[in-house]
Amino acid sequence: MYPDLDVVVIGAGFSGLRMLYEARSRGLTARVLEAASDVGGTWYFNRYPGARTDSESWAYCFGFDKRLQEDWDWPERYPSQPQVLSYLRHVADRFDLRRDIQFDTRVRSAVFDEEHDVWVVTTERGERLVSRHLVSASGLLSVPYEPPFPRLSSFRGEWYMTARWPHEPVDFAGKRVAVIGTGASGVQLIPIVAATAARLTVFQRTANYILPARNYVLHDAQRQAIKANYDAIWEQVRRQAMGMPMNPANRVLGDVSPEEHQRILEAGWEEGGFRYFLETFDDIFVNPESNALAAEFVRNKIRTIVRDPATAELLCPKPDHPLGAKRPPLGHFYYETFNRDNVELVDVSGNAVDDITPTGVRLADGTEYEADVIVFAMGFDAMTGSLTSVDVRGRGGVTIAEKWRGGPRTHLALTVDEFPNFFMIAGPQIPFANAPVMIEPAAEWIGEAISYTREHGHTRIEPTAQAVTAYNEQCETFFNATVFPAGEKIRSWFVGANIPGKPHGVALYFGGYPNYIREVRQEAEEGFTHY
Ligand code: N01
Numbered sequence: 300m301y302p303d304l305d306v307v308v309i310g311a312g313f314s315g316l317r318m319l320y321e322a323r324s325r326g327l328t329a330r331v332l333e334a335a336s337d338v339g340g341t342w343y344f345n346r347y348p349g350a351r352t353d354s355e356s357w358a359y360c361f362g363f364d365k366r367l368q369e370d371w372d373w374p375e376r377y378p379s380q381p382q383v384l385s386y387l388r389h390v391a392d393r394f395d396l397r398r399d400i401q402f403d404t405r406v407r408s409a410v411f412d413e414e415h416d417v418w419v420v421t422t423e424r425g426e427r428l429v430s431r432h433l434v435s436a437s438g439l440l441s442v443p444y445e446p447p448f449p450r451l452s453s454f455r456g457e458w459y460m461t462a463r464w465p466h467e468p469v470d471f472a473g474k475r476v477a478v479i480g481t482g483a484s485g486v487q488l489i490p491i492v493a494a495t496a497a498r499l500t501v502f503q504r505t506a507n508y509i510l511p512a513r514n515y516v517l518h519d520a521q522r523q524a525i526k527a528n529y530d531a532i533w534e535q536v537r538r539q540a541m542g543m544p545m546n547p548a549n550r551v552l553g554d555v556s557p558e559e560h561q562r563i564l565e566a567g568w569e570e571g572g573f574r575y576f577l578e579t580f581d582d583i584f585v586n587p588e589s590n591a592l593a594a595e596f597v598r599n600k601i602r603t604i605v606r607d608p609a610t611a612e613l614l615c616p617k618p619d620h621p622l623g624a625k626r627p628p629l630g631h632f633y634y635e636t637f638n639r640d641n642v643e644l645v646d647v648s649g650n651a652v653d654d655i656t657p658t659g660v661r662l663a664d665g666t667e668y669e670a671d672v673i674v675f676a677m678g679f680d681a682m683t684g685s686l687t688s689v690d691v692r693g694r695g696g697v698t699i700a701e702k703w704r705g706g707p708r709t710h711l712a713l714t715v716d717e718f719p720n721f722f723m724i725a726g727p728q729i730p731f732a733n734a735p736v737m738i739e740p741a742a743e744w745i746g747e748a749i750s751y752t753r754e755h756g757h758t759r760i761e762p763t764a765q766a767v768t769a770y771n772e773q774c775e776t777f778f779n780a781t782v783f784p785a786g787e788k789i790r791s792w793f794v795g796a797n798i799p800g801k802p803h804g805v806a807l808y809f810g811g812y813p814n815y816i817r818e819v820r821q822e823a824e825e826g827f828t829h830y
Contacts, residue, residue, distance in 0.1 A: 300415040300429060304328045306749065307420050307430040309409075310685075311400050312340015314436030314724035314738045316387060317361060319396050321746040330430075331396075332422060334405040338391045340438050342383045347461040347674075348469070349487035350380035353512070353572065353629045354733045357525045358536050358544040360386065363739060367393060368529050372522050377514045377572075377629070408690035409433055411719060416758040418720060431758065432749055435686055435723045439734070442684030444798055446479075446675045448655045455657045458673040461488060469672070471496040477660050477668060479652055480676030481507065483628035488676060490636045499642045500668050502652055502660065505625070505789055506616045508597045512629035513571025542732035542812040545574060551582040552589035564596045572629055576622065584623050584809075590782045594622040604634040611637075613646050624786030626793070681792035682727040682806040683707050693718035703727075706795060706804015708771045710762035710829060711819055713741060713748075719761035722748070728774050728805070731793070732812040740816055747823045748830075766829035777809040 306322045308315050311333035322329035335343045352359045356373035371389065374382060391397050405423045412419055418433040443462035451458065459469060461484040476496040478485055481503045493499045517525070525532070532544050539545055552560065567579040575593075582589045598615040605611035614634060616622075636642055651663045659669040680688070687700040694717045702708070702717060707727030709715050714722055722745040729737050752760045778784065783793065795801045808815055822829060 300412060300417060300419075302415075302417045302429050302431040304330050304428060304430040306330075306432045306434055307332065307409075307418065307428055308434045308436050309406050309689075310340055310436035310438060310441075311335070311338045311391075311402075312342065312436065312438055312441075313361075313387065313735050314438070314742070315340070315400075315434075316390055316394075316396055317363070317738050317742040318434050318436050318724060318745065319399055320363070320394055321742040322749075323399075325746050325750055327746075327749065329399055330428065331400040331436075332404045332406055332420070332428075333400055333402050336402050337388070338397075338400065339384045339387050340436075341441060342380055342387060344441070345462055345464065345484070346380050346384075346466070347459075347464040347484065347488050347676075348491040349489075349631065350461075350464075350484070351375075351377045351487065351514070352383060353377065353483065354735075355544055355572070356382075356517075357529075357532055358542070358733060359383070359735055361390065361735060361739060362529070362533050364394075365529070369526055373517060373525070375514055375516055377512055406689055408692070410690075410692045410696075411694060411721070413694055416720065432720045432722065434745060435691075435721070435726060437685035437689075439685075439725045439727075439729070440679040440681050440792075442680040442688055444677045444679060446655070446677060447799075448652070450657075451655045453657045454655045454659075454673065456659075456671045456673065458655075458675065461485070461674065461676040462679065471672060473497045474671040475659075475669060476500070476672045476674065477502065477670035478674045478676060479660070480678065481505075482676065482678055483626065484678075485674075485676035486628040486630050486633050488674065489642075490630075490632050492674070493636045493639055493642050496641060496672075499639075500645055500660075500670065501637075501642065502645050502647050503613065504647050504651075505620070506614050507620075507625050508594065508616055508622050508627045509630040509633045510573070510575045510597070510627050511568065511571050512631050513569075514631060536733070536736050536812075537816065538813055539577070540732075540811040540813070541573065541577060542730070542736040543573060543577060545577050548578050548581045550580060552580050552586060552592065560592060561596070564593060568596070568600065573627075576627075584781045584783070587621075587782050587785070590621050590623070591618075594618075594620075597622065601634055604638075606638050610644050613644055619786065620789050621782040621786045623781075624783040624793075625789050625791045678792060678797050680798050680801065681795070683795070684798075686723075686726075691718075691721075693721065703804070704802055706802045707806055708767050708804070710766045710770050711744075711815075711822065712808065713744060713819070714760075714762045714830075716762050716764045716767045719759045720752075728770065728808050730812045730815045731807045731809055732815075736812070737815075740819055744819050744823055748827060751823075751827055760827065760830050762830055771805075773810065774805045774808050778805045778807070781809055783809075
């Protein structure tokens with residue numbers, strides 16, 4: 300059996316588009332299979348009101364083409380979902396990528412044929428493609444956690460999932476709206492809904508640290524400065540632990556006096572976004588004292604902003620919840636929203652949402668909250684879900700779900716032993732960092748690995764089991780060096796704990812983006828010695 304294609308790519312979001320460009324530039328034949336009707340991935344599906352990036356626009360984009368950077372104007376500090384989607388559409392058109400993308404095509408299975416060293420990919424439309432290589436670009440947060448409520452279908456109102464938002468606008472005006480979930484998605488949506496709903500009831504199970512985004516419109520001079528400084532921006536990003544266009548604080552808590560601590564945290568809070576913890580003290584994620592101080596500062600801000608003391612206390616994360624152990628969302632006047640007369644916060648930490656009734660939300664103690672609209676913002680089967688939900692089989696017929704029965708295990712988040720010729724972009728165990736800047740080096744590395752294999756006359760490339768074990772140990776070591784394990788009860792998707800019954804395992808690399816990139820480059824430059 301000869302392959303029809305060099306590469307099949309699953310997904311046409313940031314990762315799939317970049318991979319297709321990379322494959323083409325290396326003279327490889329490639330086809331992208333995309334379940335949606337257009338490019339965009341995450342930015343196609345998550346079109347809920349208020350959706351926007353939490354990374355600054357000037358580094359939430361591709362850096363591989365200077366003219367692309369010069370052409371594109373970002374209108375805001377944090378671009379909105381329609382703005383990011385427009386950008387990705389522009390990329391697809393500018394590089395004529397669409398002719399190799401098959402839309403409305405969901406992959407049903409991908410099976411490695413050991414005799415011929417090819418992947419046989421079947422789609423839900425009944426097609427069969429034979430490809431030498433398979434690249435999963437199906438997203439790290441793309442399989443939503445479906446509302447697990449048995450009587451949801453009995454609900455007589457409208458209901459929506461943030462991650463599967465309809466294309467038509469949803470009108471909340473004059474309606475009683477219930478929102479379940481207060482992660483990054485819920486936090487962005489809640490202030491927008493509150494502005495028009497007659498009544499908004501927010502069901503919160505775990506209070507998180509919501510940092511002020513402080514979005515702003517970029518004026519002409521700022522846009523020109525961004526374009527003129529892209530080389531410096533990418534240089535800054537390459538040195539930054541989370542791949543962000545920021546400078547390190549270059550100090551830890553112990554370097555300055557207690558009086559200075561508050562001033563520095565205040566300045567970070569005013570800067571907004573992740574600058575609160577990235578530009579204040581470099582040890583916030585590894586030093587319990589530094590973390591506790593930054594966490595208490597946020598609690599005090601909540602108590603200052605939210606007028607009702609009981610509501611403010613409910614919004615304060617518990618002391619056993621380290622800042623950052625759950626990804627801190629960015630808020631756009633989130634805490635201020637709870638000062639509105641039409642907004643109520645309901646604590647479901649000890650009185651769970653039990654079910655949905657024909658008229659609303661029922662809690663375990665029998666209390667019912669009537670609603671005309673329910674929005675579920677309940678998160679994702681993160682990191683592994685987009686692969687374990689597809690029948691992907693490697694050598695000996697082992698499925699990826701079986702392989703990751705004890706949690707994800709990869710080599711450099713790019714490959715898996717027993718899965719030859721298989722690559723992942725933004726797969727499990729990528730660094731905890733700004734997504735687009737991780738995607739580019741991954742696509743380049745995969746391109747290099749494929750070219751290397753072909754140039755050396757091989758038809759198979761696969762990491763050794765030892766390399767996978769070593770990388771997994773590294774991920775565990777870095778995670779254990781942070782303060783995050785202390786928050787083991789808070790159900791973070793970082794370790795698979797947000798989905799009931801999901802295997803736990805460290806799903807992110809916390810060793811910092813520069814270290815990760817160094818390792819990835821070393822592997823390629825030394826000739827793929829772990830393969
Ligand atoms: O999901 P989440 P998300 N009863 O898992 C609650 C990225 N992202 O979609 O905390 C009641 O964070 C759950 O409660 P608890 C970003 O990386 C980025 O918001 O488990 N509540 C939690 O409050 C982010 O981290 C952007 O106790 C239930 C919420 O649902 C990741 O995606 C925007 C429940 C889920 O929060 C995921 O964010 C959006 C139940 N039975 C997302 N089950 C930007 O960059 C779950 N919950 C802007």
